[in-house]
Amino acid sequence: xxxxxxxxxxxxxxxxxxxxxxxxxxxxxxxxxxxxxxxxxxxxxxxxxxxxxxxxxxxxxxxxxxxxxxxxxxxxxxxxxxxxxxxxxxxxxxxxxxxxxxxxxxxxxxxxxxxxxxxxxxxxxxxxxxxxxxxxxxxxxxxxxxxxxxxxxxxxxxxxxxxxxxxxxxxxxxxxxxxxxxxxxxxxxxxxxxxxxxxxxxxxxxxxxxxxxxxxxxxxxxxxxxxxxxxxxxxxxxxxxxxxxxxxxxxxxxxxxxxxxxxxxxxxxxxxxxxxxxxxxxxxxxxxxxxxxxxxxxxxxxxxxxxxxxxxxxxxxxxxxxxxxxxxxxxxxxxxxxxxxxxxxxxxxxxxxxxxxxxxxxxxxxxxxxxxxxxxxxxxxxxxxxxxxxxxxxxxxxxxx
Amino acid sequence: xxxxxxxxxxxxxxxxxxxxxxxxxxxxxxxxxxxxxxxxxxxxxxxxxxxxxxxxxxxxxxxxxxxxxxxxxxxxxxxxxxxxxxxxxxxxxxxxxxxxxxxxxxxxxxxxxxxxxxxxxxxxxxxxxxxxxxxxxxxxxxxxxxxxxxxxxxxxxxxxxxxxxxxxxxxxxxxxxxxxxxxxxx
Numbered sequence: 001x002x003x004x005x006x007x008x009x010x011x012x013x014x015x016x017x018x019x020x021x022x023x024x025x026x027x028x029x030x031x032x033x034x035x036x037x038x039x040x041x042x043x044x045x046x047x048x049x050x051x052x053x054x055x056x057x058x059x060x061x062x063x064x065x066x067x068x069x070x071x072x073x074x075x076x077x078x079x080x081x082x083x084x085x086x087x088x089x090x091x092x093x094x095x096x097x098x099x100x101x102x103x104x105x106x107x108x109x110x111x112x113x114x115x116x117x118x119x120x121x122x123x124x125x126x127x128x129x130x131x132x133x134x135x136x137x138x139x140x141x142x143x144x145x146x147x148x149x150x151x152x153x154x155x156x157x158x159x160x161x162x163x164x165x166x167x168x169x170x171x172x173x174x175x176x177x178x179x180x181x182x183x184x185x186x187x188x189x190x191x192x193x194x195x196x197x198x199x200x201x202x203x204x205x206x207x208x209x210x211x212x213x214x215x216x217x218x219x220x221x222x223x224x225x226x227x228x229x230x231x232x233x234x235x236x237x238x239x240x241x242x243x244x245x246x247x248x249x250x251x252x253x254x255x256x257x258x259x260x261x262x263x264x265x266x267x268x269x270x271x272x273x274x275x276x277x278x279x280x281x282x283x284x285x286x287x288x289x290x291x292x293x294x295x296x297x298x299x300x301x302x303x304x305x306x307x308x309x310x311x312x313x314x315x316x317x318x319x320x321x322x323x324x325x326x327x328x329x330x331x332x333x334x335x336x337x338x339x340x341x342x343x344x345x346x347x348x349x350x351x352x353x354x355x356x357x358x359x360x361x362x363x364x365x366x367x368x369x370x371x372x373x374x375x376x377x378x379x380x381x382x383x384x385x386x387x388x389x390x391x392x393x394x395x396x397x398x399x400x401x
Numbered sequence: 402x403x404x405x406x407x408x409x410x411x412x413x414x415x416x417x418x419x420x421x422x423x424x425x426x427x428x429x430x431x432x433x434x435x436x437x438x439x440x441x442x443x444x445x446x447x448x449x450x451x452x453x454x455x456x457x458x459x460x461x462x463x464x465x466x467x468x469x470x471x472x473x474x475x476x477x478x479x480x481x482x483x484x485x486x487x488x489x490x491x492x493x494x495x496x497x498x499x500x501x502x503x504x505x506x507x508x509x510x511x512x513x514x515x516x517x518x519x520x521x522x523x524x525x526x527x528x529x530x531x532x533x534x535x536x537x538x539x540x541x542x543x544x545x546x547x548x549x550x551x552x553x554x555x556x557x558x559x560x561x562x563x564x565x566x567x568x569x570x571x572x573x574x575x576x577x578x579x580x581x582x583x584x585x586x587x
Contacts, residue, residue: 118515118516118517121516121517124516124517124518124519124520126519127563127566128566129566129567130566130567130568130570131455131566131570131572133459135483136483136484137458137459137460137482137483138458138459138460139457139458140455140456140457140458140572141457141563141572143457143458144516144517144520145513145516145517145520145521145522145524145539146457146539146563146574147457147458147537147538147539147574147575148526148527148528148537148538148539149511149513149516149524149526151513151515151516151517153511153513153515154511154513154516154526157511158509158510158511158526158527158528159509161509161510161511161552162508162509162528164552165507165508165509165552165553172547207514207515208512208514208515209513209514209515210511210512210513210514210515210526211511211512211513211514211547212511212547213511260479260489260490262479262480262533262534262535263508263528263535265481265482265483265489265535266482266528266535266536266537267509267528267535267537
């Protein structure tokens with residue numbers, strides 16, 4: 001008998017990296033058609049489309065995509081939610097299917113970022129020739145660089161340092177070793193933007209961006225897209241055995257925003273909303289962190305990965321440093337984290353990330369992850385953070401039979 | 402500092418507008434509510450200007466003892482440096498202006514080496530805990546390297562000049578400097 005379960009029927013990600021000959025819609029189309037093929041369905045089977053491209057948030061990427069792969073007249077939701085845009089698109093489709101508005105839908109995230117530099121705080125206007133107050137702080141001149149930093153490497157550096165101040169044990173080298181792990185993992189991922197191992201010396205000796213984050217400790221700007229086909233339990237039961245066998249269960253789909261905390265006006269709090277999302281997700285899925293066989297979390301910077309070990313409750317409160325030092329998060333450890341190479345190495349085409357991390361987990365649960373397969377994986381978690389803030393978490397489970 | 406003066410020094414003059422003094426000296430509650438229109442006529446300029454200075458942001462107040470101020474929610478005590486339509490913590494709309502402690506402790510920092518063109522690097526950006534209120538600021542009067550800056554370092558508010566505009570008005574910014582010069586040694 002059918003129930004409320006939601007399934008991923010098909011899922012696809014493009015190679016992440018430089019795609020000078022493909023435009024944003026080409027990449028989105030490649031991912032969308034790949035996901036439909038993977039699910040053994042067509043665009044005419046889709047009852048809803050949610051799409052995101054953060055750098056073109058007002059461009060109607062969903063309808064642009066339809067012009068290339070099928071204008072079927074279905075509702076389109078163009079979503080933008082910072083780095084959680086892909087997860088938000090996915091969740092939008094999940095909500096539509098769960099609400100019974102349709103039995104299948106398509107979520108797509110795409111971005112072209114090759115060659116992009118700093119995405120925030122990347123430009124500063126020159127000073128006016130008269131000091132005149134502007135904005136809610138009544139600032140007479142640009143404040144980036146004068147009152148702290150607006151750059152993402154700098155913001156997330158402070159987030160990691162704040163954890164170190166609270167619990168101790170952090171150092172430049174510790175953060176660099178997290179990056180070393182992810183770059184090492186990426187050597188097994190043919191779709192990663194960068195798939196070369198980097199030594200600790202190389203990482204620490206590279207160009208400093210915002211101490212303690214050097215360049216390889218920052219997420220890699222690149223081009224890429226990912227897409228997923230969502231199906232209801234009732235519909236899945238009518239499909240072929242092979243489609244059912246490869247379907248991956250979405251045990252939890254959660255989106256949170258940042259609740260007020262004392263210091264959040266001066267340094268974004270990425271911790272509370274992640275912890276809230278994780279609690280909800282574990283509750284929805286009926287699993288705990290101890291049940292996870294692999295985790296793809298939002299390592300937009302090496303300093304961010306550390307705090308999310310704690311936020312996702314993979315370790316005791318305050319225990320993220322010891323947890324990492326134990327080797328748990330390496331692919332041969334007890335709780336592999338970012339076996340794809342993560343954002344630092346696989347890359348971070350923003351709106352694609354929140355579906356690409358689900359693709360990675362789904363790939364392992366299907367037993368199709370090739371050389372980097374985590375053997376016997378049955379449960380996994382995918383997490384993203386969009387600053388501002390939004391947190392998306394999906395917990396996935398292997399099909400029962 | 403000198404470089405910043407250089408930036409504005411050669412700019413073209415514009416018609417004189419009301420500038421700084423009224424904004425600096427008014428300590429009224431709810432300063433965010435329409436201060437722009439209330440102050441943008443030259444009639445508002447008092448004859449008793451302290452000086453031709455303006456603060457970088459309107460939550461910095463000068464005088465004998467420069468300090469930061471915040472809008473504190475009268476209902477729940479949440480503090481905001483910008484104006485809020487309602488409190489982000491509890492939704493209430495009454496605020497009072499409160500003084501922020503000038504002494505603090507560095508709770509987080511980064512040393513920014515790569516920033517937008519026009520932003521001098523390296524600089525130290527920090528989260529400073531001022532007696533329970535978190536403040537974002539640069540650490541100044543300290544070398545921008547990890548040997549001279551540390552978590553938990555005791556700091557105090559300090560001001561500096563951003564230079565003068567075409568009317569001769571000097572903008573004053575703020576940062577936090579080490580409380581003890583000896584901290585610089587290790």
